[in-house]
Amino acid sequence: MVNIALLGYGVVGSGVVELVERYNDRLGRKEINIVSILVRNKSKHRDELYSDLITEDINELLNKGFDILVEVMGGLHPTYEYVESAIKANKNIITANKDLIAELGEPLFLLAKEHGVTLRFEASVAGGIPIIKPLTESLRSGNNIESIKAILNGTTNFILTKMDKEGLEYKEALKIAQELGFAEANPEADVLGYDAARKLAILSSIAYDQKVYWKDIITEGITNIDSKDFKYANSINCKIKLVAQSKRNKDSIYAAVKPVLISNEDKLANVDNEFNSVTVTGDAVGELIFTGKGAGKLPTASAVFGDLIDLIENRTYTVDCFKGNISELDNSISQSCEAMIRISTLESETAINEAKQHFENVKCVDIAEDEVIILAGADSENELENRVKQISNLAFVSGVKTMMVI
Amino acid sequence: MVNIALLGYGVVGSGVVELVERYNDRLGRKEINIVSILVRNKSKHRDELYSDLITEDINELLNKGFDILVEVMGGLHPTYEYVESAIKANKNIITANKDLIAELGEPLFLLAKEHGVTLRFEASVAGGIPIIKPLTESLRSGNNIESIKAILNGTTNFILTKMDKEGLEYKEALKIAQELGFAEANPEADVLGYDAARKLAILSSIAYDQKVYWKDIITEGITNIDSKDFKYANSINCKIKLVAQSKRNKDSIYAAVKPVLISNEDKLANVDNEFNSVTVTGDAVGELIFTGKGAGKLPTASAVFGDLIDLIENRTYTVDCFKGNISELDNSISQSCEAMIRISTLESETAINEAKQHFENVKCVDIAEDEVIILAGADSENELENRVKQISNLAFVSGVKTMMVI
Structure with missing residues (x-):
């Protein structure tokens, strides 16, 4: 028997409950037992499965004996604090919360390591896709x-x-x-x-x-x-x-x-x-x-359930990479690139000629009443942006809109 | 330190060796140590990495102390017997061999279970794709x-x-x-x-x-x-x-x-x-x-390497489903289906008219000198085949070729 507690009983939470109901006891595994579900407003969940297990009090939930906390309530606070308390009580964690992992993954993974528990987050990226x-x-x-x-x-x-x-x-x-x-x-x-x-x-x-x-x-x-x-x-x-x-x-x-x-x-x-x-x-x-x-109830719940079975069958690996210094990121691609550029102008011919002087490989996509649309290349994204700026500064150009081709 | 032995040093085998060289000691893991490589013909591998570890004698390999056997030699025999011996000596197995798993998976998985070892086979299906x-x-x-x-x-x-x-x-x-x-x-x-x-x-x-x-x-x-x-x-x-x-x-x-x-x-x-x-x-x-x-050397080796790291980090789950009675399979789809049918005939018009009497929703794809090509539907694949047979029996039809549309 594995006891789990849920933070949240919204779309994903009810999907998890549905899969637990559907596939519990499958393949001869230990039975999954839901012991507590935390919600913001109890009265909204009066007619749902496990309504007797629903609470609005995090301490009531934390005091129930359970092995795994499934966090599907979303948001950063108080979610972080709830998960933190559960880790400190040596509970394994499964979360579908990309905000939490992206913003506060580091302290959570550190804490999990310290307490020897596992933190899994398959559902946080790309819903049902195992990635x-x-x-x-x-x-x-x-x-x-x-x-x-x-x-x-x-x-x-x-x-x-x-x-x-x-x-x-x-x-x-x-x-x-x-x-x-x-x-x-x-x-x-x-x-x-x-x-x-x-x-x-x-x-x-x-x-x-x-x-x-x-x-x-x-x-x-x-x-x-x-x-x-x-x-x-x-x-x-x-x-x-x-x-x-x-x-x-x-x-x-x-x-x-x-x-x-x-x-x-x-x-x-x-x-x-x-x-x-x-x-x-x-x-x-x-x-x-x-x-x-x-996204969606059951696809996301499928990812949560996969994590759940991993933990139940003791496949408790936690990735160890949300730590150390934050990488400085490049903000542009430093190789030759191409973009579609919409130049707002009433002087289409002049604009195309100007573009040909600023860019390599200019192809005309369309000429409308008040704009010309071209494909143009440069040696780097920075270079391309610079040239777009030059075009936008021209007297007869009232605006420029750029979209990269990848 | 994890000691591994390789059966086979062909395309995939040399890919595995390349990845071990490239990514050994990575992420602070235990070092992977190759202790023996079995080949058919030693003289072919004289100039390769680890040539001093190469042997033609399975018993020499089995007598080396190792933890994991990586089988990348292919074929059914003597591969099966070699893997069997390794399992009996309580070695974990990684194989890229779909013939072996498809034909002799059952006894191997049973034996692995009996000896408490893990048998992994990610590379056996779809090469580098984790599936x-x-x-x-x-x-x-x-x-x-x-x-x-x-x-x-x-x-x-x-x-x-x-x-x-x-x-x-x-x-x-x-x-x-x-x-x-x-x-x-x-x-x-x-x-x-x-x-x-x-x-x-x-x-x-x-x-x-x-x-x-x-x-x-x-x-x-x-x-x-x-x-x-x-x-x-x-x-x-x-x-x-x-x-x-x-x-x-x-x-x-x-x-x-x-x-x-x-x-x-x-x-x-x-x-x-x-x-x-x-x-x-x-x-x-x-x-x-x-x-x-x-397929390919490094994509397949990537899958083998993934299994290797799983075993090294004690993620030793073995699927338990190649057992019991063989399922009887349906050999046709029992729902409405469509096929492209090429009818060899010199009497195209008659053939199309006949087809319209035998099939639903006949669409003419093309009419060539010696054949008519139609798209035609039926309520089931069996039904479709029956009607194709009827068409092929017509006096003015010299042959019929069918390809399902899915």
Whole structure:
């Protein structure tokens, strides 16, 4: 018999309870026994399974005898303090909370080590896709991980898919996402790219065995994407995706989250709606791609349940890499790159001629009434940005919008 | 210090040695020490690393003190007997040998259990892709696995990609594959689908927790595919892939390996050359797709190395599912299905009219001088085959070739 306690009984929490009900006692394993569930408001859960085990008092929960704490309540505080107390009471921890790991992973992992308990977090990145465990246990050992390229946020991917397939503007697509439960009432963390940056920080910290802090990652959201961006992207056989990307350079790490153009041929281009995809490149294994549902009740609960069974069967490995100095990150790619540039101007011909003087390999994508759209290259991202700035300073140019092609 | 012995020093074996050299002593782990390597012909390996540890004598190897045996020599005999001896001497085993696991997994797993040692085989399926471990440790627990759909053989995928992209005939593409080392001099196990069937049997046995025997899987190779198949496939926006597929039905399992038509929209359609891809569908997690290099020295060695580190760090879980009665397999899909049918005939119009009487939803794909090509549906695969037989019996029809659309 293994006793577990749950922090939180929302979407993921009820998914975990459902899987415990469904697959308890399976494969001749020890039975899983839920002993306590912490919620904010007891009255909301009166009719649910295990309603007699629900409490609003963390101390009541901590005083129940249990082996594993499953944290699915989200947020940083008081979640951190609750998890801290549980570790100090020598409980193993499973969390689905990327905010917690990305922001406060270091003290938690240190504390867990000190107390000889295990802290697992498979569900914190890419929902149902097993990625933390393969990266930690299978890939890091026999490879230098060279890069990560991923779609890590289901909300923005849903919005971008809707905009692309149905020609919607951002606000219309966001509204639909909110109505369908794919976006929260306050969607900031998703649409501004913070959620993806947190997940990229977690994956990068493991992959490169260095501490990557999410706030150091250049992060750009999707709020400025409009239907014309999709029109022009389509005309050059590209999709627009919010891509979280990191790369190990010789002495540094590059990391960024931003909307980019991806060729339709790229495997990330067909990852739509709430799906996530993570491409990991290792020097021995080459390119590996993991794709699946990045969110949702049962997909996320499936990842939590996998961690649970690992702990029950004594596979108690904890990755040891959220420690030491924070890596300084490069904020631009220092190799030749290309971007789609929308130049707002009424003098299209002059603008194209100017662009040809500033950039290499200028291709005209489209000429509209009030803008010209070009593809242009430079030797580095910095160089490209400098030249874009020069263009934007021209008298007959009223604005410039850039999107990298990767 | 962990002592390991290697059976075999070919492509994968030298990859393992390379990774041990490269990543030994990494992450503060115990050092890996190679103590003996068994080869068939010592003189071939005179100039290689560790040539002083090479032996042709299994008993000499078994008498060296070691903890883990890494089997990368392939084949069934005497490999089985060597591995058996090592297990009886209480050694842990890592193998990359799908033939061995698919054919003789049961006695080996039983013996390993009896002796309390671990038998790991990540590299036996899909090369560098972590699939055995995620399936075994992360997914089986919190899901009923419903189906597997995969490209599991790099050789045939390389040949089919060449045929598609360069308009080659099968024999021409095979020759190139052999010249580039992607196909063996005797390519039978690959091109007739046996290799994929063995890997599908391993994955299915784990996924459905039942013993699936590879010889019971309906298996069709790619030797009859010609350039016209690709031409017609292209015209209906499909690719031809050798797909290994299994499904858990209510009381049975369906499993098959055969060349099929896949819509260009399907994620398997863009898995080209030596890449493999495994789609696993679980009732909680939904569809998960794992893609990467299915063969090659370092990708396969990466999988072996992952197993090695697992054992060194005492993550010694062995899956327990290659036992008991062999499952009887369904040999056809009992739901509505569609196929591309090439009817050899000089009387195209009559043939199409006949087809319309036998099948539902007949669409004409192409009419050539000596054949008509149609898409046609039926309520089950059996039903479809029956009707194809009826067509092939018609006086004015000289032959029929069918390929399922999935």
